[in-house]
Amino acid sequence: MKIRFAIGFLFILLQVGSILYARFNPERFFCWAPYDTHVKFEVFVTIDRKVLTQQEAEARYKYKMRGWEQRSIDNIFSLISQYEDTYGKTDNAKVLMKYSTNGHEEKEWRYKQ
Secondary structure (H helix, E strand, O other): OHHHHHHHHHHHHHHHHHHHHHHOOOOOOOOOOOOOOOEEEEEEEEEOOEEOOHHHHHHHHOOOOEEEEOOOOHHHHHHHHHHHHOOOOOOOOEEEEEEEEOOOOOEEEEOOO
């Protein structure tokens, strides 16, 4: 009986820990609440003074580079940063993303090497 209680308590503790983690993490991968942001965005990638087409950029990052995102925009920031910090490390890519969250003023994000 004590083992069942310990397993149940551990399970609940892990659930609470995941919720707290998601609450204070910008990517919100483990957040169970409905998506509360809507982001329109477009990504521009330049490598050696050559501007990549949308198709080339999508092939590079394996994700859409223009459109509407219903999750946190930090997910796309993370996806691009992870690629550029690993596979694209020597490409010296310049990445600019223009985005607007929930219809507010447009902002810009740049990948920092």
